[in-house]
Every structure is written in C-alpha cells, then in structure tokens.
Amino acid sequence: MADISEQLQQQVRSAVDSRRPLSIHARKTKSFYGHPVEGTPLDVSGHNGILHYEPTELVITARAGTPLPVIEQTLAEEGQMLAFEPPHFGEAATLGGTIACNLSGPRRAYAGAARDFVLGCKLINGQGEILQFGGEVMKNVAGYDVSRLMAGALGTLGVLLEVSLKVLPRAESEQTVVLETSDAEAIERMNGWARKPLPITATCYDGASLYVRLAGTQSTIRAARKVIGGEEMPPTRTWWNKLKEQQHAFFSSSKPLWRLSLASNTPPIKLDGKWLYEWGGAQRWLVSEEPAERIRRAVEKVDGHATLYRGAGNIEVFHPLPEAMMKVQRNLKQAFDPERIFNPGRMYKQI
The missing domain is CATH 3.30.465.10 (Uridine Diphospho-n-acetylenolpyruvylglucosamine Reductase; domain 3)
Structure with missing residues (x-):
C-alpha cells in the first residue's frame, strides 16, 4: 500500500x-x-x-x-x-x-x-x-x-x-423499552435518567413514543427496568440500525431535513414540522419547510445551532459562525x- x-x-x-x-x-x-x-x-x-x-x-x-x-x-x-x-x-x-x-x-x-x-x-x-x-x-x-x-x-x-x-x-445483553408520553415529558424523563447510574445506551422520541435502549448484564437491565418502566420491545437491533441509517418513515420526506444541536433539557421549540428527538434531547431532527432564517433564529435563542442535513437551494448548510470562530477556521x-x-x-x- x-x-x-x-x-x-x-x-x-x-x-x-x-x-x-x-x-x-x-x-x-x-x-x-x-x-x-x-x-x-x-x-x-x-x-x-x-x-x-x-x-x-x-x-x-x-x-x-x-x-x-x-x-x-x-x-x-x-x-x-x-x-x-x-x-x-x-x-x-x-x-x-x-x-x-x-x-x-x-x-x-x-x-x-x-x-x-x-x-x-x-x-x-x-x-x-x-x-x-x-x-x-x-x-x-x-x-x-x-x-x-x-x-x-x-x-x-x-x-x-x-x-x-x-x-x-460489546455488552452482554441489550433490551429496549417503550413509553407513551408527550414531548415535554419525554425531555424531562430523559434528563432525569441521565442523572442516575442507568445503563442507557440510546433514546429516541418520535412524537408519541419514547424508546429507551438498555445494555449491560441481565441483572443491571432488570434493575433499570424497575426505574424506567415501559413495555419491552422484541429484539430491536434492526430497529435501532434503521434509525441510525435514517431508514425510518420519518426520514423519507422530500422536505428539508434539519439537525438541531442544543442542550438536552431545552423545552420543545415552536417550529412547524415533524420532530424526532435523539441523544436524550440534545439532537433533534426537524422535517420542515420553515425558512432557514426562522429556524436558526429560534435555535440561537436557546444557544443551539442548526445544520441543513438534507435539502435543496443555496442555503448555508452549517450554522453561521461568529466572526471570532470563523477566524479560527x-x-x-x-x-x-x-x-x-x-x-x-x-x-x-x-x-
């Protein structure tokens, strides 16, 4: 080579x-x-x-x-x-x-x-x-x-x-549980769990259901289930893989797809479109035809940034940087x- x-x-x-x-x-x-x-x-x-x-x-x-x-x-x-x-x-x-x-x-x-x-x-x-x-x-x-x-x-x-x-x-065992909840309650629960020694390895809220993946020994997973609750899903490696590869129906829209990065405990942002939360609420996907300026203003108000992950037009893909940071770049x-x-x-x- x-x-x-x-x-x-x-x-x-x-x-x-x-x-x-x-x-x-x-x-x-x-x-x-x-x-x-x-x-x-x-x-x-x-x-x-x-x-x-x-x-x-x-x-x-x-x-x-x-x-x-x-x-x-x-x-x-x-x-x-x-x-x-x-x-x-x-x-x-x-x-x-x-x-x-x-x-x-x-x-x-x-x-x-x-x-x-x-x-x-x-x-x-x-x-x-x-x-x-x-x-x-x-x-x-x-x-x-x-x-x-x-x-x-x-x-x-x-x-x-x-x-x-x-x-x-790799962990010895893996299990996913599902809870029906609102977006505000999902954010509250995910951030509450983050303060506890729970074997959580992934979370996803799709607008109706909160999915929580646990990994570790069978005993640690059983103990975590008592804290988190929810209904157990069948073996779900394929489900999480489809989420990772953006193969779920949420990502199939032809509308622009935005990735928002912000503090995990940020309350729901009032923007029109379909939402999906990951990473305990720190990564939020938005399918929306809202103007880029409006989306970025809303995210800046909560000290976050927005990336146009997929979409047409001559829009700046990555969130504009302050001049000091652009100078570093x-x-x-x-x-x-x-x-x-x-x-x-x-x-x-x-x-």
Whole structure:
C-alpha cells in the first residue's frame, strides 16, 4: 500500500503546484453532507486494509479507505465494537469518510462522539507532506488534538491516510423499552435518567413514543427496568440500525431535513414540522419547510445551532459562525492547506 499513499501524495503535490482544487472521496456515501465541491476527484478508496488490531489493547488502526463493514465485522468477531455507532448511509462506507464527517449514531450521547475515540492519524497536508499525529494508546498525547481536528473537517484540512481508534467491548445483553408520553415529558424523563447510574445506551422520541435502549448484564437491565418502566420491545437491533441509517418513515420526506444541536433539557421549540428527538434531547431532527432564517433564529435563542442535513437551494448548510470562530477556521485552513486545494467550500463557502 506504500505505493498507493505515494501516488496520492504525488497527486496532491501536483495539485499544489498548479493550485488546482481537489475533491476528496472514497465511495461517496456521504457526499450529500455539506456543500458540493468543484475540483479534480482524488479517490482514496484503494488505500485500504486493517494495519493493526490487538483485541486486548482495545485499539484498531486501519487505512482510511477500509470499508466500515470490514472493520465492524473484525471487531464483532472479538466481541468488540465502535462505541460511537457510526451511520453508514450505504454498504460502501469507509473509515476515512466516517471520521471526516464525525457522524455518530444513537449511542453518541452515552459513549461519546467519533472524535472522542480518535487516538491518532496519518495524513497528507496541503504542502504534499505526509504527517503523523497521536498514537495507538491513550497516554500518547503528542498531537492528540490535531488528530481530533480531522474529525468533522470534511476533508478540508488534509487527506486522511490512516486512523487509530479506541474500541470497546460489546455488552452482554441489550433490551429496549417503550413509553407513551408527550414531548415535554419525554425531555424531562430523559434528563432525569441521565442523572442516575442507568445503563442507557440510546433514546429516541418520535412524537408519541419514547424508546429507551438498555445494555449491560441481565441483572443491571432488570434493575433499570424497575426505574424506567415501559413495555419491552422484541429484539430491536434492526430497529435501532434503521434509525441510525435514517431508514425510518420519518426520514423519507422530500422536505428539508434539519439537525438541531442544543442542550438536552431545552423545552420543545415552536417550529412547524415533524420532530424526532435523539441523544436524550440534545439532537433533534426537524422535517420542515420553515425558512432557514426562522429556524436558526429560534435555535440561537436557546444557544443551539442548526445544520441543513438534507435539502435543496443555496442555503448555508452549517450554522453561521461568529466572526471570532470563523477566524479560527480560516487560520486552521491556512496552516494545513495554504493553497486551499482540499475540498474548498465543503463546510463554509468562504473557506
């Protein structure tokens, strides 16, 4: 694979010399996320394979083009998992795309986000140099924050070549319970449970029912059931997987889909549309044709932000940043990619 990384490096150097923008991609399962990029395609899908995995160390290192299902199957054979439960949005999803988007599934609020599990990475910067940051153990903190910067950067700071991740064991048992409730009561209950040592690994409120997933030993789940109540669902791994992959009916609308991030105890927001709550109330999905300005004003009033996850038009996808934070973004872009060749405009049009 050394020759593939060298080929990618040469392609980057050529683009730098000619100041030619590059559109970085693997299998394009997340190409919908962010603004479209105009540039010469740089396909990293051929740079794949697991480099190191020792189950006793709870760490896996793989090339960025490695298919996500290959990684998850390898971990499952050892009773382990990617604790942030990443969505795939297609069978061809890769590790690099997963980290570049920093997308996490239903477990995120209870285990951590994708970036929380990044221990290290290797990348090509905007000068065509191959750099390595972090390591394969938590105590190796050299460059640790730089590795995390790559999570959510959407390929605007560099071309990911390798990623090291912390993994976790799978729980012995799993069970989901359902309660009928209102939106305000669902928020109150989820935040009340968060203050207790309950083995909750996912929550979802769909406008009528509150779904709560528990994981641990059978005895801890039985004890939690006495606190939470509700009716037990049949085995539900498929149900939560469909939620993670946005395959439930809620996500099938052709109307714009918004993702709102805010404090979990924020009361229901008065905006027209269909709502679905996750992450204890901290992530709220809204299907609505309300004007973007009205949605963002309403979210700003509660110190949150709104991302246009899917939708047409020339609307800014990510919530506009205050000038001080935008300056930080520009400085990072200048430091990693001074010629602005990597996915220009993918996050914010001006960078």
